[in-house]
Amino acid sequence: MTDPELMSIGAFAKLAGLTASALRFYDDADVLRPEQVDPLTGYRFYSESQLVRASQLRRLREIGMPLPDIARFFTVSAQDAARLIDDQVAKVAAEAIGVQRTAAALKASLGEGACLNLCVLPGPVLATAVDQVLATTVRDAEVPVLGGVRLEADPDAISLTTTDRYRLATRTLVPSRPSAASWAGTLAGDDLQATTSRLRRTLMVTLEAGERTLGFRMVDGAVMHCRLLTEGFPDYRLLIGSLPAATHRVTVDKQQILKALEQQAPEKVGLRVAGGRPTVLLPGSTVDLDGTATGPDLTLWFELTTLYPALSHALGSDLMVDLRGPDQPATIRSANDGDLTTLVMPCRDPAP
Template identity: 70%
Template sequence: MTDPDRMSIGAFARLVGLTASALRFYDDVGLLHPDEVDPLTGYRLYAESQVTRAVQLRELRTIGMPLLTIGKFFTADAEEAARLIDEHVINVTAQASDVQRAAAELKASLGREPRLTICGLAGPVLAAAVDQVLATTVFDPDIPVLSGVRLEADSESVALTATDRYRLATRTLVPIDPSAGTWAGTIAGDDMRALTYRVRRSPTVTIEAGERTLGVRLANGTVIHCRLLTEVFPDYRLLLGSLRPVTHRVTIGKQHVVRELEQRAPEMFGLQISDGRPSLVLPSSDEVTLAGSATGPDLTLWFELTTLYPALSHAIGNDVMLDLRGPDQPATVRSADDGDLTTLVMPRVTPEP
């Protein structure tokens, strides 16, 4: 007689998020045999003890791990299994980068699109600017343009801007070889991220725009192509123009506050102004006095580490200035000495997660 605790293939499939046909396939290839096969009906029956393996199998296939590697995963110890996952992720990431580069090259070759020389820049400076603004991008399948970087150039400057709707970063560069006209476009963030290590090693680069791609010509003549996104980039100038007046201004030493946040790693922390002195308020009720100054009445704003820390760590120079507008308004983070990089971050209304 069949054990009543066994589940039919349909019930087990619903429980673990797989289809019955997938379970039959995994049985045939030897990755997940049923716990029992009814000798009279031939029905496959599964036990609750098989749920963990089935869920792992589903997730391994979700990340695209090959069946042969999955077989090794299920016979490995925990350390070896983790290594197999890491190796697979590295391979997939490398393949994705190769696909993106090939796609950009193909798009650049379509119809031999004309190229417009935008400007020349110092390679290391462009790479640093890309690193600074990329921290503010986000992958959102519903709004894919938020993973991109907006580049706007005129005869005097080049601005890079990114936003995830909770943060906004914009970096202004002075070109070494300015353009006579203006140009604007949104570049795929993944492509920008992939080119930085090569751009950083090129003394100068030339930005060239096409209809579908943006080209970055290195000093040795090599051109790296980045995809241009077609979605409309958020109107960040409208946001900047609608900011409320600044009520508090805080100037603090960047290294001190960054070091404290790195050592303590609070999920959330408060920036407190009391008697004109700034300090950090941590969830453990600890208070860290910061070297610096503050204007305005006493106030405490709460920030998530993942929101404010990147803005502080990427700020230019030794001192950081924060312009505050209240607990429900964006705070502006910029260098006290150099305003070329400006970041807006949203505080949390309350300290509760």
């Protein structure tokens, strides 16, 4: 006899947010077997305790997880199950990026009228510049333009600029051939990142601006397209122009300060200026840096996740850091080459 506490397939399907046909399919696939099957009628019956698994199954299918992985999900530990979810999300995200790139190429193939040839740049140099500024982008569903890269061209230079509200990076390149005209647009960061491996392998690349995309034409004639974002990019020139004059200037060896941060990887890092010498403050220790410092005694703190990328992507072996106090951005650039400039905001003193 059927247990009276069991539910019919129709009642269970309604509670689980699935269809009866889906439940039959999952039974046949051995990922959600009914609690009981009537031997005479073949009717399937389910228990209330199976609702949790049914709900998980429905959500796993919503993120596109294949049935073999779903079967594993219900047999492994919670940690491994979480890893399966993360792997599936990464796969879906990668597929979405691929679809966006393909769509951009298709739109470009429809014809945007005459493209504007902006300039010619060495591929490896452009790829490195993209890597340097992309560290200052962020994924923000409310402000998607913060994941973009502002590209501005004029006859003498090409500049790439990014910001995530707490940092700002701008990289200037001198084209091999002067820009034919002034132009500005905001490139989708994901699309731009996808071009870097190909850019590194091409000697020269021509930038071609269209109505909806920016094309990167390789020496073999192949073109990679990067979508242009329509949202307005933050007015970074206003931010830079409104900065007060620096009160302190610190010049240090890049590798020494990076090594100090890598050995402990603290959540927050202190930079102290005292007696004309710079010092890094770490949990339980201090590191005297080889370098110079101007200005009165001062200690500022930075989040490691904000400071380290700015330091590591800086050009050259020496860094110049201009400080303006605890409530103003610090400017980080190469002591010998100011083509890459990064602004980073200090954080609160971690001391109680």
